[in-house]
Amino acid sequence: MNSDRSEKIWIYDTTLRDGAQREGLSLSIEDKLRIAKQLDKLGVPFIEGGWPGANPKDVQFFWQLQEEPLQQAEVTAFCSTRRPGILAAQDPMLQPILAAGTRWVTIFGKSWDLHVIEGLKTTLAENLAMIADTIAYLISQGRQVIYDAEHWFDGYKRNPEYALKTLETAIASGAQWIVLCDTNGGTLPHEVSQIVAEVRQAFPNSDLKLGIHTHNDSDLAVANALAAVIAGVKMVQGTMNGYGERCGNANLCSVIPNLQLKLGYSCITDTQLTELTQTSRFVSEVVNLAPDDHAPFVGRSAFAHKGGIHVSAVERNPLTYEHLEPELIGNQRRIVISDQAGLSNILVKARTFGINLDKKDPACRQILDKLKELEHEGYQFEAAEASFELLMREALGKRQELFELKGWSVHCDMLAGTTMQYKNSLATVKVAVKGQDILAAAEGNGPVSALDAALREALINFYPAISHFHLTDYKVRILDSGVGTSAKTRVLVESSNSYERWTTVGVSGNILEASYLAVVEAIEYGLLMHSCSINPDCMENLYPKGVTTSLDQSGVKR
Structure with missing residues (x-):
């Protein structure tokens, strides 16, 4: 599929802000800069850098990027709407946002009347004024605005009339993007599809550009993001490796290949897509969290084959046990060696070591028998491929005795x-x-x-x-x-x-x-x-x- 001719979906990465809220994850300024540069190389259009003013680290991060700008990505500053009872132009919270020097600013506002009344302790009318005033002020200062409708789906299900008024206010005030947020992560895909369709119907005459921001509390963040795109949204917000508060955010390592390779949308170029696995592992390394070997698409085990019947079939035609070519997203097929292996595993594994064996060669059976004997004793060669290569060389009579x-x-x-x-x-x-x-x-x-x-x-x-x-x-x-x-x-x-x-x-x-x-x-x-x-x-x-x-x-x- 030629992604260059496909409909564009804008990817918005929030690893540096929402992802950093994961328990046990902490990023230095240097960490954030390294990740931002890698995301820029991957071709992500929007990178949310943090909340300037919330902490000194984020302020310095934006200053550093002014000195060393990225090649193609738009870095966005993030903040909330102004506080109740004060004009946006007079709210000191917004001054560091402007000082960050980004062309784009993402602000979030309340969609759920429960949060307005009990969280902000203000009136529904004042919340609308906060949305309008903040967006209008930022635009007057030369910024383009992405409006995140926080708790959108919960708010819409409880009070659809008011929730739609918050969107109407944001659109009328000049927001370029409206992003529907499943902040609590409890919405189901069929609800996402229905509500996105209803939002589009509610604004039939506007040039509405919708986005989606999903959390993974029901293990549906990726599914909900895909459902929203199919229903008509054009921006997907998420994080690398699904990092985020509580159960995490929509995992862009799954969102991007699903959109591009399965649904035919264009997110990044095909060449950039081959950098996805490496980017996932790079981010894992920088944040000092072990990569998830069993992660879809980019995990080390995502295209691993262990059972002898599977290996034999994959050798004939990879489509028998692989849903796509691993090379498309920069991963690779792995043949796992264990006590469940057959001769097919041995032959294929030998080739990965640069050895071409014939199944009629007695050494093949000798290697397989020795493998199963040692695994019975407690060895585990699927996690120790170097030891298995040495075992194979010994069976061939050519293991050098270095000492x-x-x-x-x-x-x-x-x-x-x-x-x-x-x-x-x-x-x-x-x-x-x-x-x-x-x-x-x-x-x-x-x-x-x-x-x-x-x-x-x-x-x-x-x-x-x-x-x-x-x-x-x-x-x-x-x-x-x-x-x-x-x-x-x-x-x-x-x-x-x-x-x-x-x-x-x-x-x-x-x-x-x-x-x-x-x-x-x-x-x-x-x-x-x-x-x-x-x-x-x-x-x-x-x-x-x-x-x-x-x-x-x-x-x-x-």
Whole structure:
């Protein structure tokens, strides 16, 4: 579908304001600037930057953007209508809004008579005057106004006549956009469709430009946004990854591809759409929240296939188990390896490692049998693909022995007192490298840290690339808790060289041994990647004749 010829839907991102109201989420000025620039690159037309004057951070954010303006997005300042009993021109709350220097301002006003009377403690007539005066004043100062009708759907269902008067007032005062807000998130899609249609019928002769702003308290924010668009709105407000207060806002990572790829509207260019997955993960990283692996469209598992029958079918035709091509939104298909895998999983996974195997090859069955045996013991390779690649190489008889483990020990001192406190742990390892025995010791702030440091100390002179590896995540899982302290432990270690990430796994009844196994494989795999990045011909020595490999343009095996 060529989105350039489709009807335009204006995307309005409020991650920096409404999204930042999520519990546990806090953004620095630098965080907000980085996210704004990424959204600008994605092609989002409107980015709500915050409420200037509500806090010093938002004031500085807008000042910074005046010095370093975005390339194409309109940044909007956000605020409420003026306060009761005071003219907009005299309300000090509106002065920082003007000082923010944005062309567009979004203001919200009350649609629900309950909020006017009990929240604002003023009259219904004064609320209308507040809407009219604020919009007219901002326009007189050269601003264009987006009017958010707060609690619109609840207000309309309780008192439709008054709710429509608030919209009529905003339109008559010059607001360019009217946005209907499901602030409590309790409206259902069929209600959204009906009420949007009734609003359009109520203003048949006006050049009404409608928007929608939905919250996810009923898990329907995306569905409600789509229903509103189908009913005639032209702007959708939402946040990246659905961040927001309580249960969040409409997730633009789902809204945009649904509108563009399923309904045929144009939100951003097709090229920009391929940046959606990366943008989602970038925002997750900046706000310091783990990405949702199971998020639709952009999640790591969104196009993951685990069952052998599924994998076999997807290999023949991806449409059998995928609703669209993952590449369209910048994601990718993943074949998951587990005890539910069949030969199809092994063959496809091998290809992602650059290995072309034939299902008649005895190594395929050997790999599958070993996989299921280890998973029965507690290993989990779907979360540790680096360990599975090493397993596959071992089955092919071409796993290089970079070093030989000969022993290790860990010593932890305790200081007795009012509370027991650890001193640094001391680890000793003995390895053989190229026929030479190396004994090394190192301290760490815990036994695993000490083991990792000691192993690095033993190997660093032989493999300097180790200095670029660092542990990024460490997870422990008790597998059979019913046997108490005798339970097996599974440890997942995620490592990085600042360009690539890889995960390895270790399982043992001894948590230190499980950790050590995972750390050792992490270093081995990192060295393998480094070796092949600087010497692509190394692949010729890793696999038997007839087994081919592939490299990406950087020379790193994929």
